[in-house]
Amino acid sequence: MFLNEFKYxxxxxxREKMLIRWLILFPMLLGTMFKLTMSGLSEKEFNFRAIPTAVVLENDDGIFRDVIKQVSEGDDPLLKVTYADSEEAEKLLKDGEVEGIITSGDTVSLTVAGSDMEETVLKAFTDRYLTQEKLIKDAAEKDPASLPALTESLTEELDVLEEKSVTEGVNDRYIIYYYNLLAMVAVCSSVTGLSVVTQNEADQSPLGARKCCSPTPKLISTLAVMLGCWAVGAFCMVTSVTFLAFVLRVGFGSRLGYVYAGGILGSIMGSSLGFMIASLVRGSYEKKNAVAMTVSLGGSFLSGLMVGNIKPILMEKAPIVNTLNPPAVICDCFYYLNIDSGLDRYLGKMAEMLAMTVVFTMIGFVFTRRRKYASL
Amino acid sequence: MADTVVKIESLVKRYGELIALDHLDLEIKQGEVFGLLGPNGSGKTTTINCLLSLLSYDKGSIEIFGKEMSPVAYDIKKDIGVIMQNVAVYDELTVQENIDYFCGLYITDKQQRAQYVEEAIKFVGLEDFRKFRPKKLSGGLLRRLNIACGIAHKPKLIILDEPTVAVDPQSRNKILEGIEELNRSGATIIYTSHYMEEVEQICTRIAIMDKGRKIAEGTKEELTAMIKNTETIFVSLHELPDDVLKEISALPHIYSTDYTDGTLTAACSGGKHNLIRVLEVLQEHDLHIGRVTTERPTLNDVFLEITGKALRDKEEK
Structure with missing residues (x-):
């Protein structure tokens, strides 16, 4: 009886088109769009490594010349410098050969033609030089050996491309979008969890009423459908992760196994959340579905899956929301996998998800124990 | 009693102020095709839902196969087949898969189940549609699938709640023939309907319900014998003078006469040879007689006489 229920x-x-559409095709489509968009970003960033810049030296400022030399040399230079006079520099800028002109006269000034990332970095560099100019000049006079370190500090935080590998995480700052996508797939599994109630309760559907007339105990059919929901959720998650990892070649690195594990547990938690919602919310399937979608998408919003800065705000103002919000827990699990070298915090979040799954499932079972109905 | 399959005693079900079932008593014997007849809202489906322990009730008791029925009476449920008013199948499963699924709720042995499923498909005539999904089936075929899902496990008691609603005549006949066949093979049938002709056609005993109460019970003959009318005579005439109409009205056993639109209608209560006596009077006055018919009372007449209103059957059909 259990296997019969589970199998069918x-x-x-x-075979439900809606499920295929939202839990399998939608993540694939969105993942593909991410890939296309982020491939462009990465390419752009690669070009950004050394910013073509014209330098005009109107006076003989040796210290400025040294600073420019230091930031334009080495393995990973910030600037690709072309020395020119004002006229030539303006022509280079006009022709698009350089992103900006740094002029050293009475003071250091910057001329740019746009407002892209490269121009922003040049602006930040010149601003910082002006701020620290006196400090640099003093150091050059009193302790010339400290000049390289000071120059380094000018560029240290500007070089946004130069990822410092402080952990053993994947270290791709765009991979978090894929993790967010997987978190959304997991919470959307709550829709499948609704079936546990709607297909087994006599007052929910003709199918539920018909099943209640059979000699299959309600506990068995509920359990079978619950496990079925978990299996379907896990299948959708595995499909999504596999597509991202092997078709789109998203670099999950050596942590792919953990991504699968986190995703599967997340989808199981999502299904259990749906089961709980369906058992608590009295009324039609549409009403339950609306509540499940509100909770899932609302939770996703609060966890920063849609607007990035919501989560830090909540972490500061109401940290309990992040602790109790299932999508936030899934997101954190992936986040820690991404940034931590160890697995402690990842495993902690896995344990949290497991605990939530148990609680949701138990509440679901408690509220579906009714055997007779006052009305159908 | 050993041959009592269903025994309902003093069943009361309330929905707030509304009394859906008012001290209902029913006893259904083994081998019967028991009809529950009544207009929509009379309490038929509520009776069935209480019988199946889906609905809670306020008072009374229900026994099936001599045991008290309850939601966990699995040993009773395994011998019951249910065909609900609303079709209850999986839209994403094929005809064969649906029947196998429902049969699997009762039968665990795979080989036996496969055989039962095959027999059920043949029984309802869905051999050519076994790979079809329900949405591809017509209303009639869908009802047949619903029936196959309910009877595949060969139950001893089969409950059919309005199984022919919105079904074409061909499928309706097929369904009714199937029910009679199931009964011949030993199953006890409970059949609810507001279609009088269906109940008259297949039911061996009938309970007529109205406003949650059983207002009459018996065989069709017993029910029609309960009312005054035993026969209604219709005679087509070009003309019928008033004095002749009065003469006919005065005949023994004739309690009501009417002449409208060229047709004499005479309602009789008991007696024999009423038609002959009416025709003799008409011949005595040299009246030209056209078409002559008689009608036995129907369950609708029974319902009409007891409640003062008609079953909705005729309006709907």
Missing amino acids: FILSTL
Whole structure:
């Protein structure tokens, strides 16, 4: 009886077009769009490594010349410098050969033609030089050996491309978008969890009423459908992760196994959340579905899946929301996998997800124990 | 009693102020095709839902196969087949898969189940549609699938709640023939409907319900014998003078007469040879007689006489 229920639930659910659309095709499509968009960004950043810049020396400022020399040499230079007079420099800028002109006269000034990332970096560099000019000149006079370190500090935080490998995480700052996508797939599994109630309760559907007339105990059919939901959620998650990792070649690195594990547990938690919601919310399937979608998408919003700075705000103002918000827990799990060299915090979040799954499932079972109905 | 399959005693079900079932008593014997007849809202489906322990009730008791029925009475449920008013199948499963699924709720043995599923498909005539999904089936075929899902496990008691609603005549006949066949093979049937002709056609005993109460019970003959009318005579005439109409009205056993639109209608209560006596009077006055018919009372007449209103059957059909 259990296997019969389990088998046909999975078969019927996997044939549901809505499920295929939202839990399999939608993540694939969104992942592909991410890939296309982020490939462009990476390419742009690669070109950004050494910013073509014209330098005009109107006076003989040796210290400025030294600073420019230091930031334009080495393995990973900030600037690709072309020395020119004002006229030539303006022509280079006009022709697009350089992104900006740094002029050293009475003071150091910057001329740019646009407002892209490169221009912003040049502006930040010149601003910082002007701020620290006196300090640099003093150091050059009193302690010339400290000049390289000071120059380094001018560029240290400007070189946004130069990722410092402080952990053993994947260290691709765009991979977090894929993790967010997987977190969304996981919470959307709550929709499948609704079936546990709507297909087993006599007052929810003709199918539920019909099943309640059979000699299959309600506990068995509920359990079978619950496990079926978990299996379907896990299948959708595995499909999504596999597509991202092997078709789009998203670099999950050596942590792919952990991504699968986190995703599967996340989707199981999502299904259990749906089960709990369906058991608590009285009324039609549409009403339950609306509540499940509100909770899932609302939780996703609060966890920063849609607007990035919501989560830090909540962390400061109401940290309990992040602790209790299932999508936030899934996101954190992936986030820690991304940035931590160890697995402690990742495993901590996995344990949290497991605990939430148990609580959601238990609440679901408690509220679906009814055997007779006052009305159908 | 050993041959009592269903026994309902003093069943009361309330929805707030509304009394859906008012001290309902029913006893259904083994081998019967028991009809529950009544207009929409009379309490038929509520009775069935209480019988199946889906609905809670306020008072009374229900026994099936001599045991008290409850939601966990799995040993009773395994011998019951249910065909709900609303079609209850998986839209994403094929005809064969649906029947196999529902049969699997009762039968665990795979080989036996496969055989039962095959028999059910043949029984309802869906051999050519076994790979179809429900959405591809017509209303009639869908009802047949619903029936196959309910009877595939060969239950001893089959409950059919309005199984022919919105079904074409061909499928309706097929369904009714199937029910009679199931009964012949030993199953006890409970059949609810507001279609009088169906109940008259297949039911061996009938309970007529109205406003949650059983207002009459018996065989069709017993029910029609309960009312005054035993026969209604219709005679087509070009003309019928008033004095002749009065003469006919005065005949023994004739309790009501009417002449409208060229047709004499005479309602009789008991007696024999009423038609002959009416025709003799008409011949005595040299009246030209056209078409002559008689009608036995129907369940609708029974319902009409007891409640003062008609079953909705005729309006709907």
